[in-house]
Amino acid sequence: MNQQEQPRIEKFVVRFPAGMRDHIAAASRLGHRSMNAEIVARLQHSLGHWPDSLPVARHAAPAGDEECYLLDRFRGLPPAKRQALLALLD
Structure with a gap:
């Protein structure tokens, strides 16, 4: 395969929340593929079902x-967030 026939590969840097990299690594090991292949497969699956997979509009409560x-919801917040919310209401 020459250079003109090779598929174009695009690079994109992603910042993961703490712990997500470990979850992806574990999932990729179970699937016997690289972390990159795992991420790409999951994105392809997600985008393949979009917009059908979007939540239906409904009331919050x-x-x-x-x-x-x-x-x-308030009781489930960490104490610092409770205090911040109360400060906003004052």
Whole structure:
């Protein structure tokens, strides 16, 4: 295969959240492929099902349960985020 027949390969740098690289490495080992091949396969799968896989528009909280929903979400926040939210409300 000469240079004109070779497929074009594009490079793209991605910053992963902490721990994601380890998850990708584990998944790639299970699939017996490189981390790059794992990432590309998952992106191809995701984009192949797009936009069908997008969430359907819906309300964030069931009607009438807004206060309970907000209180549950607030209680699930780390203390620093709770304090930040309360500071915004003051």
